[in-house]
Amino acid sequence: MTAFFQTLGMSYEWAWFVSTICGILLIALPLLLGVAMIIYADRKIWAAMALRRGPNVVGPFGLLQSFADGLKVFLQETIIPSAANKGIFLIAPVVTFTVALMAWAVIPFNSGAILADINVGLLYVLAISSLGVYGTIMAGWASNSKYPFFSAMRASAQMISYEVSIGFILICVVLWAGTFNMNGIVKAQQDHVWLLNGFVFNPLLFPMWVMFLISGMAETQRAPFDLTEAESELVAGYQTEYSSMAFAAYWLGEYANVLLMCALNATLFWGGWLPPLDIPVLYLVPGIVWFLLKVLFFFFVFSWVKATVPRYRYDQLMRLGWKVFLPVSLLFVVLVSGYLMATGHFA
Template identity: 40%
Template structure:
């Protein structure tokens, strides 16, 4: 319907009938670009607040899911059913002393949390949250997402190195080894999807998955690419750095891994980035394999409601994946780093290559 949220906002303003007066006003002053900037800033602000709220909710949800699995209650005291617990955590972390170890590399030590936090937010720019609900439909969207996610190993290595702590360094080295070896199958199985769509744009990928086969099976890529989906999901969980792949932390071995030495808000930024990452990676899985915001019945819904309904659909699917990741974390132990690398290089990458090859073959054969 609309290419991105900007146009949606313009449409809504037009619908209410205030876009033209405002536009004329700015035109009169000769600074109509200011209006554009304001709208973009509003978009960013909305996205930022949305992500922060999501992250807060996710920390609460994680505790509740863990508690459910472990036959406990989880947070119950602050707010209804402990919903305000993340706020209390934030307040506590802000009140903590910000310690920089004496022998740490101060600049890199301070820079690392930002470098991990900002890409975690940037990933959301080409993610379609619903129909028309996308900040910017980049024509290289998927490539952008993979490239941005690849920044985090650098930040982790910086944090681990700058802390001047052996546990931190080992955690960082592990995390980087893991990230590198799992980004490859991740990218390879994503490419198999791109072969179907012929486009790296996330909107195109979602649109290609709308509609049904035989009237009841949604045209999601999970049905065309079951192996690709499994590989992508496993690699994503490794990317998120969660159990069974949480080597960057592995708290029972390396205390807290690369952020052992961090405290206060810097620690909070790692924490926030981790959960933002959890959300974004799950959203990417949904976009690539589970049809993004599209569901078969979406065509029956009045056009004005489609953005809202599709947002709901997208969130339901994303939270399903998130719940799976949390559930997995509570039931399986951690692997060993060499076993993880072995699986990554000797099983996942060959399988991803075969999957890519077979997909390419089928598509080429179908063309004749």
Template identity: 40%
Template sequence: MNLFNFIILPEFIVSLLLILIVLVPILLCVAWMTIIERKVMGSMQRRIGPNVVGYYGILQPFADALKLVVKEQIIPAQSNKALFFLAPMISLVFSLLAWGVVPFGSGMAIYDFSLGILYSLALASMGVYGSLFAGWAANSKYAFLGSLRTTAQMVSYELIYSTGIISVILLSGSLNLSVISESQSTIWYIVPLFPVFIIYLISAIAELNRTPFDLPEAESELVCGFMTEHSGMIFVFFYLAEYSGIVLMSTFSSVLFLGGYSFPEIFINHSFFNIQTFVLAIKALAFMFFFVWVRATYVRQRYDGLMIFTWTKLLPIAIAFLIFIPSTLIAFNIPPIS
């Protein structure tokens, strides 16, 4: 039943309200992700971390947002003004649009699209234009080099990333994320596809430009990469897009390999409330913690080593699994789990 059936409203207003109900918690999760990262890294490095603004520092993200909003925006004189402002908007919009097909529970998605994975991959590919436009429009060597690194890195690792997703599609027999979640009620795909999961996880870190693969934003080489010339409010858009990507990737990975919102039925049927969304959140938090853990543990790699590792190490292994998995399914006459 529609949440707004008791109110007579135009359909587009109802759709807008439903989107806001999902979007506002997501933006809050992005804000909390920043404080989670700083507190977890502080604990791992024997530091206190933010602890002044609010109880245990939980209001620090809002203080940071206020500081950035009131800062002066400096625009390079020789920059392309239109693309300079458009680039961060592209990055943020495409990182938020992908949430439209993510199922938060049984029947709980903004749009339960039958080609949801294809939709997500298309948006992930479009997001690279934000980084590319930012580097080119700024008319700065550091920003331009950062955007070129981003484009080459994301295009390279999308091959590996897509290969891991195709393996899940072969097992589930569907491109629908809800079907993929429900098909893992017996066994999570991380168990039969563990080697593929490891390859997928490495490519996910590279897709997010996270340490040790944060070469596009290497402050020791490129100041801040493609975001070097952006400041104030337009920098906030890049910042939100980056952490929104982490939360989205964590949720997406939990749907693909950890069953998403699915949970043993004995717990769900005897609970006093639907815990499916809570289960999905716990799984996504585990991935978020892992991404922070990796950042606190490993050092940044060299860019040539990063690209060589993709094309000469990961890609042959990923192609081998892409041939092995369907061959095994056909040889043993294993039907799709869904």
């Protein structure tokens, strides 16, 4: 895209700047629209599983429900508790929302459609996802209120715990792909096992994918790991004191994070923009269609789990993270690297 702006008579630096801004808008705007629709989809799926109708009043089939909700919170008054630490209280939702959008820079939508095709793409994702916890901690502390504070404590412990095993899982993927570049990882999955595109069809990496899916739910604080906003214990967790657009920022950020986890599942284990089978006919369909189909499928899985699985207890959550996922993922790092060495994968 930089080359296109250069033909308009801009210098290289300006062309790069303008094309990057355009790229960010091209990702962020559809993403926000997608988040609005995905909230609607989440509520519909959740309702269908509980034999309810879900949102069906605003617009045809209730399609405009999210926009109506958005308008509602936009018109609400922003209430800042008098005991709150004002600056941090207001920055916290901005941090959550920004961080949720930042990681999308390295997600490949198609073979060339990636905003920042950097060599350390996967490390960047890890770095950004580790920033996500700050929005929650800051909100919990700045609210100066009991329940948000408990929630912030829970969130930070939970996210640190699950990042450790996610790190090990990603190392397995990187070992097999031989690169941290996201596009490189997708390409490495082509024709991985008998015409199947995707690391998940590999018996050594399939358990890693299952663990990644579960860790992803814990990392994004989705049910059954939504202890940070467990309404029976903590009212609404770290968002208790928030209202209006600050609340909406958390809401959007949370769903953008869930979509990001779905995109990571698709990119790292299910072949990203590659079709499921390595057959020439399937490549006629644009890669972005395959990618979005995979993302939507994983979002359905996330909603499905949210609708059906009861909430974990906190000690069970910690046990799962530290005593089950950590040793198993460490074991698989040894197994995968051992297998790759034995078969001379990189010789």
